[in-house]
Amino acid sequence: MSAAPPAPVGTRAPVSPVAAEVRVQARTEDGLAATARVEIRADEPVFAGHYPDFPIFPGVCVLECVQRAATDGDAAPDPTELAAVESARFAGAVYPGDTLSLTLKWRRTDAGLRCDAVATTERGKAASVRLRYESTGGRR
Known part of the structure; x- marks a missing residue:
C-alpha cells in the first residue's frame, strides 16, 4: 500500500x-442563491463523543456543512475564501438520521x-448563519 503524495508546499489538505x-x-443562474442537502448518518465520527447516550450533531458541524456548501464549485458565485463567521444562531437540534437542508x-459587498x-431539518429551523468571504480572484 503506497502513501498519498504530500500536498504541494504552501497548501493544506482540507480537514473536516x-x-x-x-x-x-x-x-440560480446568477449564482447568488443555492440549495444543498446533507444526510446526517448515525455513524458520523462526532457522535462518538458528543452526548453518546443522546447524540446531537454539534453546532460547529452545522457551520462546517454551510461552509462546505458555500465554497462548493457549484454553489459559490466566485472563487472565495472564508474571512469571518459574522453570526450563527442555533434554533433546533440536529440528530442522527436527519437531513440537513441548506x-x-x-x-x-x-x-x-x-x-x-438557513439550515433546517424535518422539524424546522436548525440554524441561521452569516459568513463573510473574500474573493480569491477570477469570476466564473
Missing part, C-alpha cells in the same frame, strides 16, 4: 469534522461577498 457529503442541489443567499444561510 464532518464525514457526510454536502450535495449542492440547485443554484438555503444559501449571496450578496456582494464592498469587502467581498456575504453568504446568509
Whole structure:
C-alpha cells in the first residue's frame, strides 16, 4: 500500500469534522442563491463523543456543512475564501438520521461577498448563519 503524495508546499489538505457529503442541489443562474442537502448518518465520527447516550450533531458541524456548501464549485458565485463567521444562531437540534437542508443567499459587498444561510431539518429551523468571504480572484 503506497502513501498519498504530500500536498504541494504552501497548501493544506482540507480537514473536516464532518464525514457526510454536502450535495449542492440547485443554484440560480446568477449564482447568488443555492440549495444543498446533507444526510446526517448515525455513524458520523462526532457522535462518538458528543452526548453518546443522546447524540446531537454539534453546532460547529452545522457551520462546517454551510461552509462546505458555500465554497462548493457549484454553489459559490466566485472563487472565495472564508474571512469571518459574522453570526450563527442555533434554533433546533440536529440528530442522527436527519437531513440537513441548506438555503444559501449571496450578496456582494464592498469587502467581498456575504453568504446568509438557513439550515433546517424535518422539524424546522436548525440554524441561521452569516459568513463573510473574500474573493480569491477570477469570476466564473
